Amino acid sequence: MRLSAQGLLASFPVSLDVDAERRFYDAVYAPRGNASDADLRLDRRIFLAEMDNPRSGFFERRRLYRRAFERLFAEPAAGLRALDYGCGTGEWGVVLATEGARTALLDLSPAAIEVGLRRARASGVAERVTGHARDASDLSCFGDGEFDVVFACAAIHHTLKYPRAFDEVVRVIRPGGRLVLAEGWGNPALDGLRRLRWRLANEPEEAGEGLIFGPWAVRLLQTRFRSVEVEPLNAFGMAKRLLRGRFHEPWARLALGTLEGADRALFRALPPLRRFCGEAVVVAVK
Numbered sequence: 001m002r003l004s005a006q007g008l009l010a011s012f013p014v015s016l017d018v019d020a021e022r023r024f025y026d027a028v029y030a031p032r033g034n035a036s037d038a039d040l041r042l043d044r045r046i047f048l049a050e051m052d053n054p055r056s057g058f059f060e061r062r063r064l065y066r067r068a069f070e071r072l073f074a075e076p077a078a079g080l081r082a083l084d085y086g087c088g089t090g091e092w093g094v095v096l097a098t099e100g101a102r103t104a105l106l107d108l109s110p111a112a113i114e115v116g117l118r119r120a121r122a123s124g125v126a127e128r129v130t131g132h133a134r135d136a137s138d139l140s141c142f143g144d145g146e147f148d149v150v151f152a153c154a155a156i157h158h159t160l161k162y163p164r165a166f167d168e169v170v171r172v173i174r175p176g177g178r179l180v181l182a183e184g185w186g187n188p189a190l191d192g193l194r195r196l197r198w199r200l201a202n203e204p205e206e207a208g209e210g211l212i213f214g215p216w217a218v219r220l221l222q223t224r225f226r227s228v229e230v231e232p233l234n235a236f237g238m239a240k241r242l243l244r245g246r247f248h249e250p251w252a253r254l255a256l257g258t259l260e261g262a263d264r265a266l267f268r269a270l271p272p273l274r275r276f277c278g279e280a281v282v283v284a285v286k
């Protein structure tokens with residue numbers, strides 16, 4: 001049976017207007033316009049060092065990011081045509097370009113794309129990077145099979161609710177090309193806590209977090225990709241959210257390391273528990 005995105009998404013009613021989400025993310029990214037070139041500059045070395053820096057915003061997601069990085073760069077990037085999908089301020093896309101890929105940055109937010117293109121200039125790869133501020137449900141700026149790899153970090157759960165977005169991302173990947181995702185992972189144990197946290201933090205609907213990636217999305221990918229591999233990460237380790245802003249303190253790093261170690265041991269000893277992970281790297285081959 002061929003599942004449609006609409007069919008699967010029907011059980012996740014989300015009523016969000018794309019303009020509201022664009023306005024929300026424009027406001028989120030606008031302050032980054034004040035960042036200096038030195039702050040925006042990125043390459044492989046700087047990016048990996050940021051993941052290990054407890055004062056960096058990347059630290060909290062370093063396990064997810066490191067694994068995504070390894071999977072994304074498992075194939076040399078030089079000469080690849082790559083799309084950083086829902087790119088935000090373009091960190092991943094610019095690193096792809098510094099490794100030699102020709103990269104398109106795509107995001108709903110023009111403010112994000114502006115910063116992404118400045119980042120590309122500051123990183124010395126402007127000639128290999130293009131920017132596209134548009135809704136991912138219309139990728140008509142790209143041809144069929146235009147990309148060898150599409151990478152999306154915390155982004156595809158935003159776009160799948162929009163009609164045609166799934167068909168479009170599949171269309172622009174060449175046969176044999178890859179979709180690499182770094183995503184939060186929904187499970188019954190965590191989703192209630194996530195939603196409670198959003199309510200307590202007064203997170204607006206426009207933030208677009210209403211749809212949580214998980215097994216349903218993998219079933220959707222399986223309808224159009226010949227292989228879909230999921231690497232689960234972090235269950236107890238998701239308690240890192242409670243430690244946010246404290247990673248520079250040794251006790252917080254010790255607590256996080258202990259929880260992550262426990263998850264690794266648990267997932268190895270009892271593989272069925274992997275479905276309770278809170279994050280995953282997904283690699284789909286078309």
Ligand SMILES: C[S@@+](CC[C@H](N)C(=O)[O-])C[C@H]1O[C@@H](n2cnc3c(N)ncnc32)[C@H](O)[C@@H]1O
Pocket residue numbers: 018021022025085086087088089106107108109112134135136137152153154155158159162208
């Ligand atoms: C949580 S952010 C992730 C950004 C970036 N990939 C990162 O890891 O920092 C989600 C991104 O998806 C973008 N987005 C949401 N809906 C979109 C759509 N319909 N088309 C394109 N981008 C969209 C938002 O503007 C936002 O930048």
